[in-house]
Amino acid sequence: MLPDSHRATAPESPERKLAAILSADVAGYSALMGRNEAATVQTLSDHRAVVRACVERYSGKIDDAKGDAVLAEFGSAVNAVSCAVEIQRQLDEHNASLPEERRMRLRIGINLGDVIIKDDTIYGDGVNIAARLEALAEPGGICISRMVYDNVKGKLPLHFASLGRKAMKNIAEPVEVFRVSPSGAMAGGAKNTGWRRASTARRGALGLIASVLVASAVFAIWQTTRSSSTPDQPQAKTALKLPDQPSIAVLPFVNMSGDPEQQYFADGVADDIITRLSNLRNLFVVARNSAFAYKGKSPDIRQVGRDLGVRYVLEGSVRKAGEKLRITAQLIDASTGEHVWAQSFDRKIQDFFAVQDEITQKIVSELEVNLLEGEKARLWRRSTNSLSAYEAFLRARHHTEQVNRGDSEQAEFWFSKALEQDPKFAVASAWLGMKYVLDYRYGWGGSSAEVLNRAQIAAQNAVNLDDGLAIAHSLLGYVWLIKGDDERANHEFKTALATSVNDADVGAIVGMAFYWQGRLEEAERLLTKAIRQSPFPPSWYPMILGDTYRLEGRHDQAIPWLLKALKLAPKYSAARIRLICAYAALGQQNQAAQELEVLLRDNPGFTLEKFKTQWAPTATSFRDPAEIDRMAKMLSQAGLK
Numbered sequence: 001m002l003p004d005s006h007r008a009t010a011p012e013s014p015e016r017k018l019a020a021i022l023s024a025d026v027a028g029y030s031a032l033m034g035r036n037e038a039a040t041v042q043t044l045s046d047h048r049a050v051v052r053a054c055v056e057r058y059s060g061k062i063d064d065a066k067g068d069a070v071l072a073e074f075g076s077a078v079n080a081v082s083c084a085v086e087i088q089r090q091l092d093e094h095n096a097s098l099p100e101e102r103r104m105r106l107r108i109g110i111n112l113g114d115v116i117i118k119d120d121t122i123y124g125d126g127v128n129i130a131a132r133l134e135a136l137a138e139p140g141g142i143c144i145s146r147m148v149y150d151n152v153k154g155k156l157p158l159h160f161a162s163l164g165r166k167a168m169k170n171i172a173e174p175v176e177v178f179r180v181s182p183s184g185a186m187a188g189g190a191k192n193t194g195w196r197r198a199s200t201a202r203r204g205a206l207g208l209i210a211s212v213l214v215a216s217a218v219f220a221i222w223q224t225t226r227s228s229s230t231p232d233q234p235q236a237k238t239a240l241k242l243p244d245q246p247s248i249a250v251l252p253f254v255n256m257s258g259d260p261e262q263q264y265f266a267d268g269v270a271d272d273i274i275t276r277l278s279n280l281r282n283l284f285v286v287a288r289n290s291a292f293a294y295k296g297k298s299p300d301i302r303q304v305g306r307d308l309g310v311r312y313v314l315e316g317s318v319r320k321a322g323e324k325l326r327i328t329a330q331l332i333d334a335s336t337g338e339h340v341w342a343q344s345f346d347r348k349i350q351d352f353f354a355v356q357d358e359i360t361q362k363i364v365s366e367l368e369v370n371l372l373e374g375e376k377a378r379l380w381r382r383s384t385n386s387l388s389a390y391e392a393f394l395r396a397r398h399h400t401e402q403v404n405r406g407d408s409e410q411a412e413f414w415f416s417k418a419l420e421q422d423p424k425f426a427v428a429s430a431w432l433g434m435k436y437v438l439d440y441r442y443g444w445g446g447s448s449a450e451v452l453n454r455a456q457i458a459a460q461n462a463v464n465l466d467d468g469l470a471i472a473h474s475l476l477g478y479v480w481l482i483k484g485d486d487e488r489a490n491h492e493f494k495t496a497l498a499t500s501v502n503d504a505d506v507g508a509i510v511g512m513a514f515y516w517q518g519r520l521e522e523a524e525r526l527l528t529k530a531i532r533q534s535p536f537p538p539s540w541y542p543m544i545l546g547d548t549y550r551l552e553g554r555h556d557q558a559i560p561w562l563l564k565a566l567k568l569a570p571k572y573s574a575a576r577i578r579l580i581c582a583y584a585a586l587g588q589q590n591q592a593a594q595e596l597e598v599l600l601r602d603n604p605g606f607t608l609e610k611f612k613t614q615w616a617p618t619a620t621s622f623r624d625p626a627e628i629d630r631m632a633k634m635l636s637q638a639g640l641k
Contacts, residue, residue: 015117019073020080020148022060023130024051024087024108026068027139027405028443035101043104044068050090051106058083063122071130073122077112077151081180084108084142085158092140096605099614105140107405109133112147129175132168136177136406139442146176158182164260166406240309240535246367247284247310250274252295254317256326264398265391266318267292269327269356272383273314276360278502279378282370286310287504287534305334308535312340312367316359325349329359331366341366352390353382378468384428389421393428400435405444411435426466433458433475440482455479463492470500474509481513489513497526504533512544518624524548539569547578551627555582571602577611581634592638608632608640 026032026047032040048070055062055072058079064071074080087106095103111133113126129145137143144152149160159181165174250273255266270291277285286308294304301313316329330342341362345355357380364371364379371379384390396414399407412435418428436455439445445454456479462472477492493510500506511526527545531537546561559582565575576599583592600606616628 016114017117018112019075019115019122019126020077020110020112021115021122021127021130022055022070022072022074022080022084022108022110023127023134024070024072024084024106025134027105027107029068029104030446031443031448032102032104039102040104043098043102046094047091047104047106050094051087054083054087054090057086071122071127073115077110077148078155080110080112081142081144081148081152081156081158084110085156085180085182088140088142107134107137107139108142109135109137109144110142110148111145112151113145125171129168129171132166132171132175132406133177134406135409136163136166136404137179138404141404142180144178144180146178149176149178163402167410239306240532242309242311243284245282245284246312246369247286248277248312248314248363248367249286249291249304249308249310250277251304251313251315252292253315253327256317256319257321262318262320264394265320267398268390268394269316269318272356273360273363276356276379277363280364280369280375281372281501283364283367283502284310285502285533287530289505289538290534290536293536300337301332301334302337309532311335314359314363320349323349325352325355327355327359329362331363350387352387353385384418384422384425386422386425389418389425389428392418392421393425393431396428396435397431400431400438403438403442405442408435408439408444424465426462426469426472429458429465430462430469430472430475433462433472433479437475437478452479452482456483467495468499470496470503470506473499474506477513478509481516486517502533504530504537507533508537508541508544512540515544515548520548520552524552537568539565539572539575541565542568543572543575543578546575546582550578550582550585555585558582573599573603576602577631577635580638580640581631584634584637589637592634596635596638596640606640608636611635611640 026044029040032043051070052062058074059076060072060074060079060083062070062072072080072083074083088108091104091106095105109130109132111126111130113124113129115122115124115126117123133143133145143163144160152158153160160178161181163177163179165176167174250270253266253270255263257265271288274285274288274291277283290308301315304313305311311334313332313334314329315332316327319326325345325347327345327347328343329345331340332338333340343362345358347355360379363369384393392414396411396418399411399414412432415428415432415435418425419432422428433455436445436451436458440448440451440455445451456476459472459476459479462469463476466472473492473496477489477496480486480489480492493513496506497510507526508530511523511530514520514526515523524545527541527548531541531545534541542561543565546558546565549555549558549561559579562575562579562582565572566579569575576595580592580595580599583589583595612628612632616631
């Protein structure tokens with residue numbers, strides 16, 4: 001026992017308690033302030049009132065509310081999650097009454113952990129993890145830790161999707177993260193589509209095509225595992241016609257490492273082979289976004305061949321354990337289901353690139369592909385010879401594909417690592433540019449101008465390092481297009497098309513740009529080719545092709561493609577508006593009225609005036625102002641008031 005004299009001076013033990021911590025901030029706040037400070041301040045004030053009322057209703061306490069951020073604590077994890085859901089629901093409803101450019105969405109993270117209380121301020125890993133979870137949430141979304149999940153599962157009518165274990169800055173151990181959505185909203189792992197009943201997509205369906213203008217080019221690349229197409233249910237009743245030249249689909253390799261975190265490495269094996277083979281003019285290669293639609297499935301290879309319209313299919317597996325590597329690969333004749341070639345490679349990890357070379361060589365040999373002048377050198381040219389740089393790149397690309405702020409920050413970290421290891425890694429620099437375009441789209445990482453400049457610098461660096469890298473030229477072209485420099489944009493697009501052979505993404509990106517510029521014949525040609533190379537395309541492929549036909553006055557040809565886009569994405573309002581106009585132009589008023597009914601059900605309050613003043617000026621995706629009046633007339637004929 002301490003003497004009395006010592007008791008008086010002994011340091012006080014800090015107050016500790018277990019609490020559910022809710023951390024929230026506004027997605028793209030800086031961009032909103034840059035567009036309209038007064039309106040943003042007003043919207044922020046309205047949103048704060050909603051948040052404060054919800055926190056009080058669920059017996060929580062706001063500990064900090066500075067700028068666009070909020071930190072609140074709850075004695076119950078159930079109350080914290082219920083509060084977060086209510087906040088997002090009310091803000092979703094409030095946003096629906098605002099023009100897209102004023103909509104303000106929160107990202108919310110919730111953690112359950114031990115915290116320290118000092119001077120009415122909370123500290124500790126419990127708080128820090130909540131902040132990291134917030135950064136991982138999508139705009140309008142909620143992410144929770146495993147501790148929270150274990151306390152709320154089965155107690156709330158919500159769906160929880162595991163995002164895996166995530167490494168977090170200054171946190172010793174990775175944390176398993178769960179995305180929260182309304183019950184039934186995330187079947188099959190799809191993203192949350194909104195918190196209010198009959199709502200549009202969280203980002204605003206009516207503003208979707210405006211997003212496409214900026215970032216669809218990038219979406220085509222990262223959307224490989226998110227296609228709405230369902231390979232288990234073929235889109236066509238009859239098999240696609242085989243190309244005249246040898247044809248192949250490279251399916252995603254199975255991760256046999258026993259560690260889900262190694263999936264990025266297995267994906268990288270297949271992706272590299274696709275990229276290499278796509279450089280050959282005498283070989284038809286299915287795009288990654290369609291081949292990867294079979295990820296996690298065990299399809300009938302003969303059906304795969306019919307669905308994708310190819311003669312051959314490559315499948316395989318990867319097992320990575322320490323310094324040991326085992327890769328298996330099987331080339332299958334999809335017309336018979338018989339193996340043409342199969343081999344296992346047991347090597348040290350440093351031999352990884354050599355294995356990729358051998359697999360590629362074997363495919364070219366077995367398919368008897370006639371290599372044209374210059375193709376052989378391009379085929380064997382590696383993007384990098386540094387395995388550490390390559391692994392960092394694969395990690396970075398994986399994070400980029402998740403499309404949220406937290407993963408974007410992780411992606412930048414790993415891209416930096418990749419380029420530190422190999423400053424001449426052109427593909428890594430191109431993908432870094434894509435990451436910045438996504439940041440620009442979502443208002444992450446600083447002012448819009450600064451982020452777009454970063455994208456330009458990264459894309460230009462990739463071009464400087466490898467002038468034959470088509471995706472880098474197409475990305476740079478898009479940056480120039482956004483900046484309003486058509487001359488420079490078109491130069492890059494021309495170069496991209498000249499250097500690209502079988503890359504559906506490049507063709508679709510440039511095709512969309514030509515569509516936007518009014519170069520409709522060129523757009524039609526490129527998009528038609530891209531869809532053949534990608535039979536399970538992102539929904540914007542058929543939407544842009546369908547609207548190209550509509551703008552050409554070929555409404556009967558436009559309708560099937562617009563319907564296909566809506567089959568892939570039923571709440572794709574930009575496609576439905578075009579479909580209504582096409583039906584009205586053909587005098588098919590009943591069909592136009594039926595589609596209008598669906599549009600209004602998904603977008604209550606949508607009017608002709610809102611179409612003209614809010615949606616059309618930024619979302620028509622072409623530069624003929626008279627088209628707004630023509631579309632308004634068709635919508636009016638369909639019954640829009």
